[in-house]
Amino acid sequence: MTTKLPRLAFRNIFRNLRRSILSAVAISVSALSIVMLFGLLDGMEIDMANNLQSYYTGEVRIRNVDYEKYERYNPLHLGVDWEAIAPILMDNPSVESATARISFPANMYIGENSQVVMGVGADFSTEEAFIDFPAILKEGRLPEQGKNEMLIGSAMARELNLSIGDKVTMLTTTAARGSNAITLQVVGIATFPVGSLNTNMFWAPLDRMQYFLRMEGLSQEILVLLKDGAKESLVAQEIHDEISQSLGIETDTRSWKDLNIMYSMLRIMKVAYYFVAIFFFLLGSTVIINTTMMVIFERMREIGTLSALGMQGSELTKLFLLEGFFISVIGSGVGVIIGMIGNYYLSKVGINFTDAMSGIDLEVSSIFYPQVNILKSFFIWLYAVVISSLATFIPSRRASKIEPVEALRYV
Amino acid sequence: MKFIITLAFKNLSRYKRRTSITAVAIAVGLMMYLLVDSILIGAENESMRNLRWYETASARIHAPSYWEDRMLFPMESSIENPDAVLALLDENGWKATARTVFTADMILYSEDFGEDGNMNVLVTAIDPETDNDVFHFSDTLIDGRFLEKGDENGILIGSWFAEDINAKVGYWITLVARGNGGFYEAMDMQIVGILNCPNPNVNRTLLMMDKDTAGYYLGMNQAVTEIDVLLPEHEDIDVEMAKIQAKIEASHLDLEVHSWKELAKDYLAIAEAKRGGTSMILFLVFIIAAVGISNTMLMAMYERTRELGMMRAMGMSDNNIRLAFLIEAGGIGFIGAVFGIVLGLLANLYMVNVGIDFGWMMRDLDMGYRIQSVFRGAWSMSSFIEAFVAGIGLSMIVAWIPISRALKMDIPSCLRHQ
């Protein structure tokens, strides 16, 4: 009899197909939702990490060793020698790309009014690896080397009423700790994915900013992206040592994870979202348990018949367990696969909230790209199988214990 | 009709197990939806609230020329007679407090800080007696004491700021500021307390002293740079703003009111973008809950096909049968929804008042800061109503399908139905 159990259980699935389908649907929707939730959360996390890396820290950031100590004084004279460090970075096998930036606060004068903004001097050819400028560029073009041009955020353009071709004068403190002003022409307007970038930042060619800020050949920081699989903190240490060996200068070279509060914020966000995930699991579990229990209870008469025919309690339990197991394997498998396909599709297309927010005067791009994670999906599949098998266990054990006569009377 | 209702209710109590499992499915689904909704709204409200509690208040009153130069914190554009404005607001039931915000050069001494230094800072001078009516700083004190009225040397500092400059309670600093008119003034201040403000922007820069002391040193003659107003959270901010503006104008005061939404425009833009993600999550929760509810309901109804066949065989009209079953489904939905709401209410009571402390998860996280580590929920009346209606409505709509199918079948098939 025992050897026949799996076959019997399998046949039972098809005997009441509708019930099995309902049960499988419950399991698969739960699994699907959780897979999609994780995809969404991973997407958000990667989005945030990408923004951090593209706009703030890279994967490894190199600064003058004293810069951080005096950061609040905006000590541009504490720069790093980009021209000397670039070849060292290019020789490191783990380095994918690197770019030099100078970030500085400036006063922007428009007519009689002035406004505090952040300027970024950047080499747009090396920035390509960090920022997808063509994708965010809304109007105009990128500033060109050697020209007094700039790219501004769309929110800034709107608020200050600036359009392509307008000229604006910036006043700031230079690395020589004197003041200097330069007039830059708006040649491009871009929509940056982070609010503050969009409202108060301008991007200008590195060489002009080096001249303007009296820091020829220097940059305020160097951002580095690594090849896939490289361990950020190890490579950071490696780069640090290489620079100190060949140039004899100490630098503040750290991986973005060791770097700042922003990464910690990211992790807090993650914890918050995993709490939501726990609720998903709980809810999914109740749905699965409920449906499975319902299925078993509705089959009391069948149980009675089987035990009247002489099937033993443990065999009955096993039979129902097996049936639940088969259903959950299929249901959960279908759910996870659909979820993964959905995530894969969304990871290409993105979930665009821009339409939903079109009524609001906002130009923050709001596209998330959910991620496909095979390991997590497998875990979710396993979870759904275990939960629904367990859920079968309770009522089927109870069913196996009741008297056949009672079970037969069961409505 | 009475018979049908009685029948439906009798059926509800007859099949106790079925009713309870289905009701539980509904209750748990609704509760989870309510909880997730509460957490998501709570997280958003919390950041908005932190903004209002520690940064902007609900609305801020300025002298008309202040707004344009607000980045420079112009002392010259001040409110000359804050007491009159405060009295006016008080008469009309608005809580308000006066503040003077000024920039200063903060001098640090090596005796305390180990190194001499100076930096530009923003100082907020508050009225220690009324500031807590509008803001919530006194709750965030983690070391030392809060300011007292007329505190002559006491200054409070945000905890992140304190960590940055290595400041401790008892340390002395000097603030060099320009008084009203432009004269130099130096104030020797002792750090008397450290505030851990949950609003990171504030915690990184906060310096707070007594308003009367600052007013005396800076030659303000009772004038202040701003009056911050607290508006009840449930009121429509724009309506209230208009009311305040009208009152001010009626009293011939030349002042402007700005809402926190204007004061924190950038911040709100980011929050708006985040909302997209949370609505997606909420949607997914709703889907699972809905599937859970409809699944159990479908099953509960399919299993009753035989009973339905019997009723038809006995000559009950299709419409009456349909009605009886729908009422039954609605009854289950109602029971489930009530339980769901009660469970959600209880769970939410806990979430709102106690919250989930995830500080233990943060232990290995080298933050260096004791950041707000408690998630709290929020009350949303509309979510509860939505959940209640959805619970009942969904049950009845879902029940419709198997009932209609059974009614289309011929009676013998119904009776043979497994």
Added chain:
Amino acid sequence: MCKHDKSKKHLLFPLLLLLVFLPSNLSAVSAEEIIQKMDELATFETSYSTGSIQTKDRFGTKTSTFNAWSQGESDSLIEFTSTAERGQKILRTKGSLYLFYPDAEELIRLQGAALRQSMLGSDISYEDMTEEKNTLDNYKAVLEGTEAFKDTMCYVITLTATTRSVAYPVQKLWIDTENYLVWKAQYSTAQGRLLKEMEVLSTLEAGGRVIASETRIEDKMKRDSHTYMRLDSLEVNPVLDKKIFTLENLTW
């Protein structure tokens, strides 16, 4: 530089505290008279000078050199010649201060609180440059007595502000009893907290006057922060083109 302006005007020397005095008799004894003399003697028709400003702060020392022209009570122009700020100009006309930068296509006009910013990171603010020399309008003067400062007999005068619109509520001046040169000045808050201190290190003679050629200004609130002002040459009453002090001319 063509016409000579004959009208007698007060010169406000552009760079802060370089006060110029003619030798005079010692009959002035009341504090008001001494201060009046001090202000009166700060009188030029025109001037042309070259010099440097050396600033020391927590990051080290830097030097900027300049050429300066002045005319009358309110007009002055400074042009920087050192590498880091070559070509930058500061124009002061009645009531306004304009900054010209070679790479900027428009002038930046400073007013109000913006004038409080430090010039070139030194201990001198733009506002110190625009200070009006009508001392007695804003201050009450009290003669404390006489005191020797570096072997020179000086009147010691305390000025207390009568208005809030001046930067320093209390000033204590050491004024040479013979040539009315201010050898030393202490600037304090109303409570008597010392903020800045100025001391003349050496003098030169030009146009028959003794004026400070090297001055040290210290910000007493910051340790290791001081500014040296050095005057390399001073031409008194040269013939200047009036156009020097116009906005149109600022961009040459």
